[in-house]
Amino acid sequence: TQLLEQSPQFLSIQEGENLTVYCNSSSVFSSLQWYRQEPGEGPVLLVTVVTGGEVKKLKRLTFQFGDARKDSSLHITAAQPGDTGLYLCAGIAGGTSYGKLTFGQGTILTVHP
């Protein structure tokens, strides 16, 4: 069973601060996705990273896939209250597990005005 560990589980910061969320595994994934989930809604895909060492930017969000494709990070610059939510990483094993997502337990981010 492939597991993804996210840290920290909870993050409470002030508007304007920077933060990083980590997603680690002992297993290799063919690709990794980051989702954001708001209360009462389903997760919404933010990004997919495929290549080891890949860095993708989405406005103030920077996503990195580890060289060995076992870990990833999400960095938010100058956080805003609208960034508040549950951030989930999910690994895709590929091969016979085509399309199957293995989710981390999530990081609850609260950004205070």
Place this chain on the structure above:
Amino acid sequence: EAGVAQSPRYKIIEKRQSVAFWCNPISGHATLYWYQQILGQGPKLLIQFQNNGVVDDSQLPKDRFSAERLKGVDSTLKIQPAKLEDSAVYLCASSLGRSSGTYQETQYFGPGTRLLVL
């Protein structure tokens, strides 16, 4: 484009009762997923359909959970009988399917059904 629809949004039942959830995926999406998300955890895949066939149900507690997608479109997930530990949000998601030719398919999630078993 309409998203994934789920109903009901909330359900409260007593243990040992039965409950059913319904999902209507995005039009044209061949693959449909049911996930269970317990409070404080990430979603866990229960079952994956490709059209009306089951691709993966390895984590579905088959003694009490069942799911079907008879015409390859809508799907229902049933729990009978429910236990206290089944309290969770049940998420349905859909994606285009293998015919898209890519491993990194985007899964589109519905809003979920929040189940409370008393």
